[in-house]
Amino acid sequence: MARPARLSGAGGRATILDVAAAAGVSRQTVTRAVNDLPGISVATRQRVLAAAEALDYRPSRFGRGLVSGGAHQLGLLVDDLRNPYSPELAASVLRLAAARGWTVVLADVGLTGDSDRSVQDLGAQSDVVIGYLGARAPEWLERLGSVPVVELDPAGPALRGAVRLDPSEAVETLADHLVTVGVKHPLVLDAPSAAVGAGQPSARGQLLLDALRRRGYLPRHVLAGAASADAGAAGTSAALAAHRRVDAVLAFNDVMALGALAACRRAGVDVPERVRVVGIDGLTLGTLVAPTLTTLAVDLDEVARHAVDLALGMLDGSLPRSGDAVQRVVRHRLLVRESA
Amino acid sequence: MARPARLSGAGGRATILDVAAAAGVSRQTVTRAVNDLPGISVATRQRVLAAAEALDYRPSRFGRGLVSGGAHQLGLLVDDLRNPYSPELAASVLRLAAARGWTVVLADVGLTGDSDRSVQDLGAQSDVVIGYLGARAPEWLERLGSVPVVELDPAGPALRGAVRLDPSEAVETLADHLVTVGVKHPLVLDAPSAAVGAGQPSARGQLLLDALRRRGYLPRHVLAGAASADAGAAGTSAALAAHRRVDAVLAFNDVMALGALAACRRAGVDVPERVRVVGIDGLTLGTLVAPTLTTLAVDLDEVARHAVDLALGMLDGSLPRSGDAVQRVVRHRLLVRESA
DNA sequence: CTGAAAGCGCTTACAG
DNA sequence: CTGAAAGCGCTTACAG
Numbered sequence: 153m154a155r156p157a158r159l160s161g162a163g164g165r166a167t168i169l170d171v172a173a174a175a176g177v178s179r180q181t182v183t184r185a186v187n188d189l190p191g192i193s194v195a196t197r198q199r200v201l202a203a204a205e206a207l208d209y210r211p212s213r214f215g216r217g218l219v220s221g222g223a224h225q226l227g228l229l230v231d232d233l234r235n236p237y238s239p240e241l242a243a244s245v246l247r248l249a250a251a252r253g254w255t256v257v258l259a260d261v262g263l264t265g266d267s268d269r270s271v272q273d274l275g276a277q278s279d280v281v282i283g284y285l286g287a288r289a290p291e292w293l294e295r296l297g298s299v300p301v302v303e304l305d306p307a308g309p310a311l312r313g314a315v316r317l318d319p320s321e322a323v324e325t326l327a328d329h330l331v332t333v334g335v336k337h338p339l340v341l342d343a344p345s346a347a348v349g350a351g352q353p354s355a356r357g358q359l360l361l362d363a364l365r366r367r368g369y370l371p372r373h374v375l376a377g378a379a380s381a382d383a384g385a386a387g388t389s390a391a392l393a394a395h396r397r398v399d400a401v402l403a404f405n406d407v408m409a410l411g412a413l414a415a416c417r418r419a420g421v422d423v424p425e426r427v428r429v430v431g432i433d434g435l436t437l438g439t440l441v442a443p444t445l446t447t448l449a450v451d452l453d454e455v456a457r458h459a460v461d462l463a464l465g466m467l468d469g470s471l472p473r474s475g476d477a478v479q480r481v482v483r484h485r486l487l488v489r490e491s492a
Numbered sequence: 493m494a495r496p497a498r499l500s501g502a503g504g505r506a507t508i509l510d511v512a513a514a515a516g517v518s519r520q521t522v523t524r525a526v527n528d529l530p531g532i533s534v535a536t537r538q539r540v541l542a543a544a545e546a547l548d549y550r551p552s553r554f555g556r557g558l559v560s561g562g563a564h565q566l567g568l569l570v571d572d573l574r575n576p577y578s579p580e581l582a583a584s585v586l587r588l589a590a591a592r593g594w595t596v597v598l599a600d601v602g603l604t605g606d607s608d609r610s611v612q613d614l615g616a617q618s619d620v621v622i623g624y625l626g627a628r629a630p631e632w633l634e635r636l637g638s639v640p641v642v643e644l645d646p647a648g649p650a651l652r653g654a655v656r657l658d659p660s661e662a663v664e665t666l667a668d669h670l671v672t673v674g675v676k677h678p679l680v681l682d683a684p685s686a687a688v689g690a691g692q693p694s695a696r697g698q699l700l701l702d703a704l705r706r707r708g709y710l711p712r713h714v715l716a717g718a719a720s721a722d723a724g725a726a727g728t729s730a731a732l733a734a735h736r737r738v739d740a741v742l743a744f745n746d747v748m749a750l751g752a753l754a755a756c757r758r759a760g761v762d763v764p765e766r767v768r769v770v771g772i773d774g775l776t777l778g779t780l781v782a783p784t785l786t787t788l789a790v791d792l793d794e795v796a797r798h799a800v801d802l803a804l805g806m807l808d809g810s811l812p813r814s815g816d817a818v819q820r821v822v823r824h825r826l827l828v829r830e831s832a
Numbered sequence: 833c834t835g836a837a838a839g840c841g842c843t844t845a846c847a848g
Numbered sequence: 849c850t851g852a853a854a855g856c857g858c859t860t861a862c863a864g
Binding site: 212214215220 | 842
């Protein structure tokens with residue numbers, strides 16, 4: 153099905169003028185036919201539509217957007233869709249965006265080889281960007297260009313808008329809970345963090361350790377090789393073998409906690425009877441396993457709501473592009489399920 | 493931080509002419525400064541950038557795209573990001589798209605209230621659309637407009653390009669496997685399907701039942717209330733209680749199989765010792781639980797590769813917009829892990 | 833180093 | 849019912 157020869161558009165694509173010529177009408181009439189506008193005879197409309205079809209005509213979104221404004225496009229930057237955290241957040245953002253009639257461009261910096269390019273393209277296609285920048289925030293903000301940005305869970309000081317996650321209160325509640333249920337020898341199953349020195353506890357890990365120590369515990373600290381289920385399982389297996397008295401595993405996140413759960417099962421260690429397991433994040437995933445996972449949950453709907461709110465304000469100029477006025481905090485809270 | 497008063501752009505947004513006026517230069521000079529082009533003095537560049545900053549100038553992606561073509565934008569339509577199947581597919585598509593320098597607009601019809609609108613907006617913003625249309629394919633193709641479409645796992649006959657999933661061979665392999673390991677009383681844990689009558693087995697379910705019967709089994713068929721983990725767990729619990737001899741649960745998908753796994757654990761039924769559990773899809777999720785999930789896996793990277801391939805061909809005119817030339821088939825294959 | 837001209841593809845008034 | 853004109857915001861030659 154080769155295309156007719158002479159087309160004016162770039163890339164050999166037909167433009168409205170090609171259709172007009174083929175149908176023997178003006179471009180305005182093509183617009184009327186293609187956009188279902190009134191003021192055109194049935195016969196003409198049919199002739200135009202036939203010509204459009206034959207030329208495989210598709211209106212340029214740029215031409216259209218230029219004149220009619222076009223829908224807002226929200227850029228969403230996630231770290232790795234294969235990690236269940238990202239899609240849950242994306243789902244929340246998508247829902248809010250769709251409710252406003254915005255479209256969402258998605259870029260994944262954990263997935264693509266050339267993440268710099270992805271970030272740059274995202275900035276070019278978006279009216280506003282929401283997402284995780286992590287340790288490379290300064291560099292990537294540069295690449296995003298001049299769009300307003302709402303950073304989620306920023307690793308450092310907030311350079312633009314920001315929604316911060318704060319687990320500190322929930323960590324205290326969790327520590328109290330562990331005391332109450334009689335835990336004696338807790339273990340913090342930590343993940344490496346780019347923000348601290350190698351071998352050091354992550355910010356979350358430190359929070360957990362401090363809360364436990366304040367209650368008289370002498371918590372063990374295990375630094376897994378990565379924030380993955382496999383690494384969580386390996387770390388747990390080793391720790392259970394080396395320290396028989398461990399009776400609670402507090403993981404850096406839910407995915408690692410799932411690994412801990414699997415390791416316990418393989419070691420024939422009952423959860424929560426002999427060892428309690430706790431994650432952080434509150435992923436739906438934690439409700440699909442048995443025992444269901446106790447976790448410090450963050451309400452991603454709330455995170456998304458704040459982020460979109462801030463983005464909106466920055467976009468319409470009612471909020472500045474950085475500073476305290478574009479900062480929000482969302483606190484984790486303890487979700488006691490079966491595993492602890 | 494209120495904006496300066498008189499701005500020519502729509503929505504009060506500054507245009508290149510506003511910046512030019514503020515900096516006392518021509519629009520070409522603004523382009524040079526903003527796009528880091530050569531042929532501009534340092535002093536002028538700084539003055540222009542300052543003016544741009546002060547006016548909160550952001551170049552219109554429409555204006556830019558119109559003249560320089562702009563990156564291709566791929567529309568991806570998923571059903572529900574909260575279902576782990578969607579993000580795994582999205583991850584594969586995103587990776588391929590990014591490698592080509594395309595951006596991806598994502599719409600989720602299972603999530604948004606006004607899915608019709610989402611579909612329509614997606615069509616308007618995309619050069620090509622890949623995705624699940626399900627039972628509403630005819631209607632939604634209409635809404636997508638004239639963009640090329642590659643439908644994934646179409647429910648009916650392919651109306652445009654299509655990547656079909658074919659579990660039939662893997663189902664036979666699975667049935668043989670069950671015979672080999674000594675399963676006697678298998679149960680098909682099915683999900684409701686819009687394509688068949690209420691209470692009827694889904695296409696997948698029928699495939700499983702047929703393969704089992706051909707091997708002399710008298711398989712039970714349980715239709716869960718939904719294709720969810722909870723429904724899978726409920727269906728499994730009820731079946732285990734009613735039919736003590738059931739020694740294998742073949743679920744409609746992995747998520748339901750996870751529910752079956754949880755139900756077995758709660759009932760104190762060992763997997764795979766007493767009951768074997770099998771899912772369909774091959775989600776990563778199945779490797780995070782213990783026992784790991786045996787499943788009929790479909791390679792989503794392969795699905796994505798075919799889909800992007802077809803999309804590309806339809807876009808550049810080397811492939812027609814529908815018909816056998818734009819159909820691909822991806823087969824499931826049995827992935828034996830711990831649960832069966 | 834800087835600016836005047838042309839044009840990307842479309843839609844929105846307006847005139848016939 | 850149909851078409852000539854103007855303009856959306858930008859960049860790419862080209863001229864000075």
